[in-house]
Amino acid sequence: MTPLPKRRHSSARQGKRRHSISIKETQLVSCSNCGKLTLSHQVCKNCGTYKGSVLIAPKIKTKITKVEENTKK
């Protein structure tokens, strides 16, 4: 005989289990620097700042490379 569950799970218990599996909507927060919607607790992809400090160079890479070339000469 195969092992069987002793009691049936209630529909509430089933719902709780299925809720944890469900895909949650992403929580977006407006950036304190540029005001664009970004993921919370993560660096803003638009301006590259987190908690007021620039960590990543902004998205516009072409302009930055031109500035770097000018400084080398």
Ligand SMILES: [Zn+2]
């Ligand atoms: Zn930003």
